[in-house]
Amino acid sequence: MKYSRRTTPLKQTEIQGHHCSVDVRLEKLSKVAFFRELQQEQLDKINEHFRAAHIQKGEPVYHQGEEAKQLFVVVHGAVKLIHHTTEGKDILMDLLKPGEYFGGLPVLGDENYAETAYAQMTSCVLSIGAVDFEQVLHANPSVAVNLIEITTRRLKQARHRIHQFTTWPVEKRITSVLLMMGEKFGEDRKDGILIQVPFSRKDLADMTGTSSETASRIMRTFQDEGLIRSGRGWVAISDAEKLKQRYISDG
Amino acid sequence: MKYSRRTTPLKQTEIQGHHCSVDVRLEKLSKVAFFRELQQEQLDKINEHFRAAHIQKGEPVYHQGEEAKQLFVVVHGAVKLIHHTTEGKDILMDLLKPGEYFGGLPVLGDENYAETAYAQMTSCVLSIGAVDFEQVLHANPSVAVNLIEITTRRLKQARHRIHQFTTWPVEKRITSVLLMMGEKFGEDRKDGILIQVPFSRKDLADMTGTSSETASRIMRTFQDEGLIRSGRGWVAISDAEKLKQRYISDG
DNA sequence: CGCGTAGTTGACGAGAGTCAACTATAGTGG
DNA sequence: CCACTATAGTTGACTCTCGTCAACTACGCG
Numbered sequence: 001m002k003y004s005r006r007t008t009p010l011k012q013t014e015i016q017g018h019h020c021s022v023d024v025r026l027e028k029l030s031k032v033a034f035f036r037e038l039q040q041e042q043l044d045k046i047n048e049h050f051r052a053a054h055i056q057k058g059e060p061v062y063h064q065g066e067e068a069k070q071l072f073v074v075v076h077g078a079v080k081l082i083h084h085t086t087e088g089k090d091i092l093m094d095l096l097k098p099g100e101y102f103g104g105l106p107v108l109g110d111e112n113y114a115e116t117a118y119a120q121m122t123s124c125v126l127s128i129g130a131v132d133f134e135q136v137l138h139a140n141p142s143v144a145v146n147l148i149e150i151t152t153r154r155l156k157q158a159r160h161r162i163h164q165f166t167t168w169p170v171e172k173r174i175t176s177v178l179l180m181m182g183e184k185f186g187e188d189r190k191d192g193i194l195i196q197v198p199f200s201r202k203d204l205a206d207m208t209g210t211s212s213e214t215a216s217r218i219m220r221t222f223q224d225e226g227l228i229r230s231g232r233g234w235v236a237i238s239d240a241e242k243l244k245q246r247y248i249s250d251g
Numbered sequence: 252m253k254y255s256r257r258t259t260p261l262k263q264t265e266i267q268g269h270h271c272s273v274d275v276r277l278e279k280l281s282k283v284a285f286f287r288e289l290q291q292e293q294l295d296k297i298n299e300h301f302r303a304a305h306i307q308k309g310e311p312v313y314h315q316g317e318e319a320k321q322l323f324v325v326v327h328g329a330v331k332l333i334h335h336t337t338e339g340k341d342i343l344m345d346l347l348k349p350g351e352y353f354g355g356l357p358v359l360g361d362e363n364y365a366e367t368a369y370a371q372m373t374s375c376v377l378s379i380g381a382v383d384f385e386q387v388l389h390a391n392p393s394v395a396v397n398l399i400e401i402t403t404r405r406l407k408q409a410r411h412r413i414h415q416f417t418t419w420p421v422e423k424r425i426t427s428v429l430l431m432m433g434e435k436f437g438e439d440r441k442d443g444i445l446i447q448v449p450f451s452r453k454d455l456a457d458m459t460g461t462s463s464e465t466a467s468r469i470m471r472t473f474q475d476e477g478l479i480r481s482g483r484g485w486v487a488i489s490d491a492e493k494l495k496q497r498y499i500s501d502g
Numbered sequence: 503c504g505c506g507t508a509g510t511t512g513a514c515g516a517g518a519g520t521c522a523a524c525t526a527t528a529g530t531g532g
Numbered sequence: 533c534c535a536c537t538a539t540a541g542t543t544g545a546c547t548c549t550c551g552t553c554a555a556c557t558a559c560g561c562g
Contacts, residue, residue: 107400158406166416216510220511452542
């Protein structure tokens, strides 16, 4: 309500060429978890294998079911992984920020992409093909070990989600996702934490396995309690502490 | 009903020492997916790092939350991974057969065991510690790549399960699990496929995220339709085709 | 300032969880 | 080999969360 005369508080996505400049590329590559132990020299070499691409907001990077031929790294923006189901329901498997990888390759056990990747906002991504990546893998053994660790972590996260889906009511799942989004995309403001990424009711519903109506209802009660603020496509957490309390005490 | 005068049709679990004999150990190790490309000589060496242990039916191998110190391989029997929740509900994350691995190590991104492992039947498992495993990893680079592949596959499976939990009704989830169990533990009989592993209503419920009562109700309708037979702790699929039909057409 | 889309709200019903009582099974010991 | 008992499985009744359909409101971009 307070924002009725304002437009979205999110940073505008003004992407220019410089977002994929060599400097930015290298910086982001060095932040990719599975390249972390590498020397600058090796990173420079690896960088040469990658190609940059801009993706407009809402556009797909690849489609579910297509032959898995590339591994991607988010450089700027945000990418969401959507699992489309035959029943017409979408599931948001992950929302990635700069430095995270996605996509798939046969070496990594992916024959086909398991989901469709969309640019959640206009983004810049790097990609590498199978042959090049295998070369990188062989040249840098530590990368393989890091990959195992990351994948195991994601597996754990997925199993944790299974736990949530089978034992928690929708309200608690939404609270959990809000707090997680605050951690990952949150920007501290004087009046709370603004989630710095486009984030609609439908996104929230697809992350928690509910309908956008139910998500809307629950978000409204949270707003009425002063826990969050929200507008079209954005959410801010006003009182993370109270939200967490509620989340824990709920049982 | 037909079995009212019989005991369980499952093979009795008569474990003797020979189930963990060197021969059997080597054979199972060679079947572990991440050792598949290794030579006999290397396997022999790896074998020396493993220790064998017998676990009685229902006993735990390790507990959820404990420091992850070992990687295990099922040699004989079956092991189930149970995620205990604070709400008192259990989730059966996986049911493993000989040749599959479980447990965790810091190298693999596990600080603590994420679940408790129970012997679903009296079993024999091999274990290896952190130091030894890292040695094996360094001596055999292909193992790391295989591990990535296996973990990615498990991640995919977990995400597929998330999909099922959020979009499928219980009946369809149960059908899916029955067919999967038939594939994995099924033994062909003249009158159908017997699932050769102890398998209670509670297990089924914990796999599909429902209550044992609901699982029981659905299993009863399946029995009434002649799709399955079942008794205390065992299930046989009489008509896999019809079951699959039902599963697909259900929407 | 107006339109398209995101978000809201209400009403209703179906799926599935829970509680509780009951029955059947299969291993145990007489 | 049969009775005994603990435990697995079944069934009914009730409740409640949440999904669905539908109408409505209001942002915020152009």
